[in-house]
Each structure stands twice: as structure tokens, then as C-alpha cells.
Amino acid sequence: MKKNLISVIILALVFANFVLTALLIFTVLPETKKANKMIDAVCSAIDLDVNSGAGSNQLSVPIDQTEEFKVNGGETMTMNLAQGSDGKSHYAVLSVTLLMNTKSDAYKKYGANSAEGLTAKESIIKNDINQVIRSYTIDDFNNDVTGVQDQILSDLQDMFGSDFIVGVNFSSVTTE
Template identity: 55%
Template sequence: MKKNLISVIILALVFANVVLSGLMVFSILPETQKANKLIEQVSSAIDLELKNGSGASVTDVPIENVETYQLKDGEKTTMTINLAKGSDGKSHFAVLGISLSLDKTSEGYKKYGPAALDEKSTIVLNDINVIVRKYTIEQFNADTDAVKKAILKDIQDMFGKDFVIGVNFSTVQTE
């Protein structure tokens, strides 16, 4: 009789285990599938960002599809910008002639074009002024590419990554 009682208890425990396992499968499986979908979406977004996070660059676009746009402050093709005070404590400035490289085949070019840059040139020049002012004369002279990249990032945030693909300094003088 003891063997039958133990067999019945074991059978009841096995049945309870099967029921609880089934309950876990049906309660956890949908949440796991949702988590997998989320992970796939995040990984695909990261993959897209790695592939075209910075938009096109001048080297990616054939030269015949690149148009240069000279930024002007009124009639002047250069702008004078005060730089941050350096280690010497003196005031310094930079005189820059700035042009932008535009991708003529991009959707942004069709949407904005040089006319939009004419209209928004004051905003663009102000943003450039704000960015360049953050650099000391030592930092500016040591790494003008970093300054160009900061300006490009700001303009791409404004107009989109495919429209403006490069920033060029035609004239650079620091004092």
C-alpha cells in the first residue's frame, strides 16, 4: 500500500510539474518574443546608423555632382570671429572664408538648394560663429579639421545629412 501511495504522490507531483511548466511556457513565451523583436529593431537601427550615420562625405560623391556654395556676410566673403582666450590671456580672432560642398543629386538639394542657403545664411553664419568662438587660437591652429567637422555636423543637423557634405576654408588667418 505504501508503494501505491508513493506512486500516487509522485504521479501528482509530475502532473503538477507539467501544469506549471505549461503555464510558464504560455506566460513567458510571448514576453520573450516581444523582447526578441525589440532586440532585432535596436540592432537593425544600430546597423543602419553604422552604415550611414554621418551621411555622405565629399569623397563618396563624384566631383561632377558636388557644387560649392560660398557663404557671404552681405558682400563680404570672409567673416571675422573672436576666438576664446588662450593660455596667454590675450584676445585673438580668425578671419575665415567659408564655402560648403553640396551634393547636387541628393533629396536635400532638390528640397532646399542654394536658394535656401541664401535665405538662411544669417542663421548658418551665426552657428559657425558660435562654434568657432569655442576654440582658442592654439586649438584652432592645431586642428582645423575638428572645427570643420563641428561646423559640418551643425549644418547637417539643420539641413539633413545628404545636402551639405563638406565645409571648406578658402581663407584662414588667425591673429
């Protein structure tokens, strides 16, 4: 009799487990699927935002296919920043280096060894860099140096109508 009673209890527990599992499947699983769809939608939106834009300051070409161009001969340039909330004038002292893709078709035209090279266009490049930097306050500049570099890169790519310039680097930056 004891064995039958234990068998009945085990059978009842197995049945209860089956009922609770079915309840779990039909109540929790649909909500989990909805949450997963929402998470997938958010992740795909973030991926699109991160990868969008032509002017991302990321080196997308191998390092052996790049060449540096030091703006202003590698010397520092002093540029005014936009007036901030404190009402004082601020400036940035920085050295700018452009990274060029040597395998790009535009490199043959504007590269370092050509007659129409970047050296001939250096005053235009400096002016563009100056205009971008002047649009930032000291706080905005210090908090988003990468954004400043991306903006300069985007402007230069638009100016030359090509993406042979693949990066903008500040080798030294001082703000006051």
C-alpha cells in the first residue's frame, strides 16, 4: 500500500509539474518573444547609427596603405574657440595630421608628390580646420575631440570630393 501511495504522489507531482510547465510556456514565452523583438530592434537601430556617415574618423584602410600629411609642417597652430558661457575668450593650440589612403585614385592627384598636392592646398585646409574649431566652445571641444576630428574629416572629404583622406589626428592639443 505504501508503494502505491508513493506512486500516486509521484504521479500527482509529475502531473502538477506538467501543468505548471504548460502554464509557463503559454504565459511567459510570448512576453519573452516580444521583449526579444524589442531588444533586436533597439540593437539594429544602434548598429545603423554607429556605422552611418561617411566621415567617421576610423582607419578603414591598412596602415601600410596610408601616408601622413602634417598640416603647417607639423608646427602647432593657435585658433580661437567660440565664446562660452563664461564670456571669456578661449583658444586651442594643436598640431594636425591628415592620414591619406595611398591606394585611392585621388591620392595621385592630391598626394604629397603631385604638383597639385596638399601642400599647394594647405591654406584652404588650414582655413577649413580653423572654421570647424571656431564653432566649438572650450567645453564642447574638450568633451568631444573625436567629434571635432570627424567634422574636419567630413569637411575635407567634401572639399576634395573624395575619401582619400581617411583620418584626422591631433598630435598635440592644448586649450586655454
